[in-house]
Amino acid sequence: MDALKLHYDVDGEDFSAAGEASSNVKKVLRQLGFPQEAIRRTAICMYEGEINVVIHAGGGFADVTVEPERITIVLTDHGPGIPDVEKAMSEGWSTAPTKVRELGFGAGMGLPNMKRYSDEFRIDTTVGVGTTVTMTVNVTQGQ
Amino acid sequence: MLNSVTLDKDRCRGCTTCMKHCPTEAIRVRRGRAHILADRCIDCGNCIRVCPHHAKKALSDPLDVINEFEYSVALPAPTLYGQFRNIDNIEIVHDGLRALGFSDVVEVAAAADRISGLTREMMEKDGLPRPLISSACPAVVRLIKMRFPALVPNISQFMAPVELAALRARSKAVSVTGLPQERIGVFFITPCPAKVSALKEPEGFEKPLVDGVISMNDIYKRLLAVMKKGGEQPKGEAESGMVGVGWARSGGEASALPRTRHLSVDGIENIIKILEDVEDDMLPEVEFLELNACNQGCVGGCLTVENPYVAKTRITHIMSHLPVRNIKPQTGESELMSIDRDLESDEVWRLDEDVSVAMEKYARIAKLTAELPGLDCGSCGAPSCRALAEDVVLGFASEEDCIFRMRERMQYMTGSADADAYLPPPFRKGSVSE
Numbered sequence: 116m117d118a119l120k121l122h123y124d125v126d127g128e129d130f131s132a133a134g135e136a137s138s139n140v141k142k143v144l145r146q147l148g149f150p151q152e153a154i155r156r157t158a159i160c161m162y163e164g165e166i167n168v169v170i171h172a173g174g175g176f177a178d179v180t181v182e183p184e185r186i187t188i189v190l191t192d193h194g195p196g197i198p199d200v201e202k203a204m205s206e207g208w209s210t211a212p213t214k215v216r217e218l219g220f221g222a223g224m225g226l227p228n229m230k231r232y233s234d235e236f237r238i239d240t241t242v243g244v245g246t247t248v249t250m251t252v253n254v255t256q257g258q
Numbered sequence: 259m260l261n262s263v264t265l266d267k268d269r270c271r272g273c274t275t276c277m278k279h280c281p282t283e284a285i286r287v288r289r290g291r292a293h294i295l296a297d298r299c300i301d302c303g304n305c306i307r308v309c310p311h312h313a314k315k316a317l318s319d320p321l322d323v324i325n326e327f328e329y330s331v332a333l334p335a336p337t338l339y340g341q342f343r344n345i346d347n348i349e350i351v352h353d354g355l356r357a358l359g360f361s362d363v364v365e366v367a368a369a370a371d372r373i374s375g376l377t378r379e380m381m382e383k384d385g386l387p388r389p390l391i392s393s394a395c396p397a398v399v400r401l402i403k404m405r406f407p408a409l410v411p412n413i414s415q416f417m418a419p420v421e422l423a424a425l426r427a428r429s430k431a432v433s434v435t436g437l438p439q440e441r442i443g444v445f446f447i448t449p450c451p452a453k454v455s456a457l458k459e460p461e462g463f464e465k466p467l468v469d470g471v472i473s474m475n476d477i478y479k480r481l482l483a484v485m486k487k488g489g490e491q492p493k494g495e496a497e498s499g500m501v502g503v504g505w506a507r508s509g510g511e512a513s514a515l516p517r518t519r520h521l522s523v524d525g526i527e528n529i530i531k532i533l534e535d536v537e538d539d540m541l542p543e544v545e546f547l548e549l550n551a552c553n554q555g556c557v558g559g560c561l562t563v564e565n566p567y568v569a570k571t572r573i574t575h576i577m578s579h580l581p582v583r584n585i586k587p588q589t590g591e592s593e594l595m596s597i598d599r600d601l602e603s604d605e606v607w608r609l610d611e612d613v614s615v616a617m618e619k620y621a622r623i624a625k626l627t628a629e630l631p632g633l634d635c636g637s638c639g640a641p642s643c644r645a646l647a648e649d650v651v652l653g654f655a656s657e658e659d660c661i662f663r664m665r666e667r668m669q670y671m672t673g674s675a676d677a678d679a680y681l682p683p684p685f686r687k688g689s690v691s692e
Contacts, residue, residue, distance in 0.1 A: 116618040138534055147616040148608045151408040158538050183613040 119147075119181040125165055125190075127174025136177050137161035147181065153254045156232040157186050160250045163225045164190040170211050171195070172246065186252045188233075196242035204230065259400075261296050262317045262454035263303060269313035274636040276305035276314060281526045282404065286649070287639040297606045300400040301452040302526050302551045303560035316451035316561055319470035321477055324359055327443030327469065329435050331427040332360040333420060336367040336498070336506035337449040337556040338474060339576050340569030342482065346579045348503065349492035354485040358477070360445075362434075364427035367502035368583075370419035374501050374514035375585040376592055377416060381518045381546065387412040389521070389536065389547040392511055394418045396456035397551035398529060404606055406533045412547075415596040419505065420446055420453060421460060422595060424467040443469040447477055449559030450552065462597030473561040499583030507570045508555035512548040520546040525553045609652070623647045631662045631685065 121143065123136035141158045161177065168175040172194025180187040197203045203210075206227045230236040233250035240246040272290035284298035285305065292305075292313070306314040324330040332355040339348050352363040380386070393399060393414040402409050424444050431442045446457055446468050454471040504510030508524035521544045523532045529549050535541050552558035557573060558566035609623075610616035623644070630643035638659040640646040649655035658664045665680035678686040 116614045116621065119617045119621055134538075137538070141534075141537070143620060146607050146609050147620060148605065148610070148613055155408055155537065162538050162540075181617065183617075 117182060119143075121179040121181065123177040123179075125168045125175050125177055125192075127169055127172065130169060133166050133169045134162055136165055140179055144181070144186070149186075149254060153186065153252055157188070157252045159232045160229050160252065161188055163229045164188065164248055164250070167225050167248075168192050168194075175245075184254050185234075186254065188248075188250045188252075190248045191245070192247075193245040196244055196246055197238065197240045198242050200238055200240060259296070260455045260459040261294065261299050262301050262451040262458075263294060263299060263305060264315050264317050265292055265294065266313045266315055267291060269311045271311055271313070273310065274639075276309050277639075277641050278636055279304050279308045280641065281530065282401070283641050283645055285641070286654075287636075298404070300397045300404065300551075301450075301455050302397040302401075303451045304526065306451065306560040316454060316473060318448065318451075318454055318473040318476065318561070319445070321358070321472055321480065323470045323472075324443055324445060328441040329361045329431055329437055330359065330443040330445060331362045331364055331431055333364055333366050333423045333427060333444065333446045333468070335420065335447055335449050335453075335474070335556060336370065336503045336573070337559060337562060337569065338447050339367075339503060340506055340557050340572040341474065341478060341562060341564045342485065343572075345572065345576060347492055348496045348498065348576060348580075349494050350485060351481070352494070352496065353492050354481045355447075357484040357487075358480060362427070362431065364423050364430065365496065365498045365502070366420050366423045366446075367498035367505065368496075369423040369426065369502070370505040370511070371499045371502035371583045372422060372585050372587075372591075373416050373419050373595070374505075374511070376587045376595060377414065377546075378515055378517075379587050380414075380416075380592070381515055389541065389544040390414055391547045392549060394505065394511060394548075395452065395550050395556075397450070397452040397526070398549045399456075399461075400452070401526070401529070401551070402533065403600075405530070406537055408537055409533060410599065412536075413599060415599070416592075417462070417595055417597050418456070419502070420457065421463075421467055421597075424457065445470045445472055447472050447474055449474050449556050449562045451561065452551065461600055474559070475561050475563050478563045496580070497583075498580065500577040500580040501582060503573060503577050503580060506556050506573045508550050509548070510555065510573075512546060515546055518545045519543055520548060522548040522550075524550040524555050524558070526551045609648075619651050622651045626650060626657070630660055633662075633684075635661075637661045 125136060126132050137158050140161050141154055144154045144157060165177060168190055172192030175190060175192030178189045202208055204226050206224060229250055234253045235251035237249045270291045272287050274287050276292050277285040277287055281302060281304060282298045282300055284295045286293050306316060334351060339345055339351055355363050389412060391412045393416060399413060402413060427444045428442060448454060448471050457468045457471055458466045460467050501514045504513060509522040512520035512522045523529050554566040554570050557569035609619045626647035627644045630647060632643050634642040638646045640649050646655055646660060650657050669680045678688045
C-alpha cells in the first residue's frame with residue numbers, strides 16, 4: 116500500500132476535544148511502526164494545528180496522508196484568514212482572545228512550532244475565506 | 259517477560275468484566291474463559307480488583323516458604339503499616355513480623371528515604387530529561403516501555419526502594435550471620451502483583467532480588483493475630499522517616515522534592531492521559547513526575563486489605579509520629595543505586611514489520627471497525643469493536659464472532675424479510691409499540 120488517508124473533523128466549539136485527532140494519529144503511526152521521532156514531530160504539528168483551528172477558525176478539517184517515507188498534514192478551515200502571515204509566524208505574536216489565553220493557550224508559539232517540527236510548511240490564506248496549512252514530516256528510518 | 263497475574267480456570271465464568279477494565283486491552287475471552295495476552299499485560303492488577311468471581315490471582319508465595327531458609331528477612335512495603343488500626347509506632351508491625359518467624363526486618367520505607375535523598379540531589383543537576391519519571395511503580399515502567407517508548411529515557415536511573423532494601427537485607431544478613439547466601443531468604447510483603455514480577459525478573463539485575471514475595475492479604479490475618487498478642491510497647495526504634503513511609507500514598511514520593519516542580523498522578527487511566535501530554539511536550543513546566551498505577555498510590559494495591567482512602571489516612575497519621583530523616587547521599591552512592599535500564603521497547607502494537615503491509619492492515623481494520631455495530635458489547639470476546647477488527651485482520655478472530663454479523667448472516671440464509679427479528683431490541687428499526 117502506498118498511502119493511507121485519515122480524515123478528522125475538528126470541532127470548533129469543544130475545547131476539551133482539541134487534541135483528539137493528534138492523539139489518534141499518534142496511535143495509528145505507532146501501530147504502523149513509524150520511528151519515534153517522526154511520530155513525535157507529527158503529533159506536535161498536528162496538535163498545534165488542531166488548537167489553532169479551534170481557537171481562530173471555529174473548526175475545520177484535518178487530513179493526514181501517511182506514506183512510508185513522509186507524513187503530510189493538511190488543516191483546512193473557513194475562518195477569518197490571516198491578514199499578515201509574516202507577523203503571525205513570529206514567535207510570541209498572538210491574536211488569541213483573552214478567554215483563550217487564560218486557558219494557557221495563545222502564547223504565540225503555534226505556527227512557529229509547526230514550522231520548526233515539520234520539514235515542509237506552507238500557509239495558503241485569504242482574508243474572509245479561510246486558511247489551509249500544509250505540513251510534511253519526512254521519515255528517516257532508524258531515528 | 260514474567261507475568262504475575264493469572265487465572266483460576268475453575269472460577270472464571272467468562273463474564274468479560276476483566277476484559278472491559280483492562281487498560282492495555284490484554285484480555286480476550288475464549289470458550290468461556292478469560293485469557294491474558296502476556297506481552298500486553300503490565301501486571302497492574304485491575305482485573306484482580308474487578309473480577310466478581312475472584313478468578314484472577316497474583317502469583318505470590320505462601321508464608322511457609324520462609325521455613326525453607328535458616329535465616330529469613332522480611333521487607334515490609336510502607337503500605338503494610340496502613341492496614342492496621344491504631345498504629346502510631348511502626349515497630350509494632352516489625353515486632354509482629356519477627357513473631358511470625360522472620361529473623362529480621364529491613365524497612366523498605368528506610369530505603370525510600372535514601373532514594374529520596376539521591377533524587378533530591380539529582381534534581382539539582384543540569385541536562386536531565388524533563389520531566390524525570392519515578393521508577394517506583396513497576397506497572398508504570400512497563401506501561402511506558404510498551405506504550406510510550408519515547409519516554410523510556412525519562413525514567414529515573416535509581417532503583418526502586420524495594421530493590422535497594424533487598425540488596426541491603428542480603429548483605430546485612432550475610433555479615434550478621436556469616437551464613438552462605440543460599441541459606442538466607444529475603445521476602446517482600448507486597449501490595450500488588452507488579453512488584454512480584456519486578457522482583458523475580460528485575461530489570462538491570464541478573465538474578466531475582468528476593469527469594470519470595472508474600473501478598474499482604476495472605477499475611478494479614480496471621481500478622482494481626484500476633485500483633486494483638488504482643489500488647490507491650492516495642493523496644494526497638496524504626497529506621498524509617500516520615501518521607502519514606504509517605505511513599506505508600508500518592509504524593510509521598512514527590513513531597514521529598516520541595517524545590518522541584520512536581521506532579522503526582524495515580525490511577526492507570528489518568529496516567530495514560532498525562533503521559534500522552536508529556537509525549538506531546540505539553541507539560542514543559544513539570545520537572546518530576548510521580549506515577550502510581552493504583553488509585554491513591556500503593557495503598558490502593560489490589561493485594562491490600564484496607565480501603566485505600568482509610569489506609570492513606572492512617573499512613574498520614576503514622577507519618578506525624580516519625581522524624582524527617584534527611585539522608586545526605588555519600589560520594590559514589592548515586593552510581594551504586596542506579597541500574598542500567600533496557601531501552602528496548604516492546605513493539606506489541608505494531609501491525610506488521612513492513613510499513614506498507616502495516617498500512618494495508620490498518621486500512622482493513624478501519625473499514626471493518628466502521629462496519630461493526632460500535633456497541634463495544636464484548637460478546638465477541640474482544641474489549642471493543644475496534645479490538646475485534648484488529649484481531650480479525652491479524653488472524654486471531656473471525657468477523658462472525660460478532661453476534662450482529664452472525665445474525666445478519668442468519669437472516670440472509672433463511673431469506674427472512676424481517677431483519678428486526680434477528681436483532682436485539684436496541685438495534686431494531688421498526689416502530690416501538692408503546
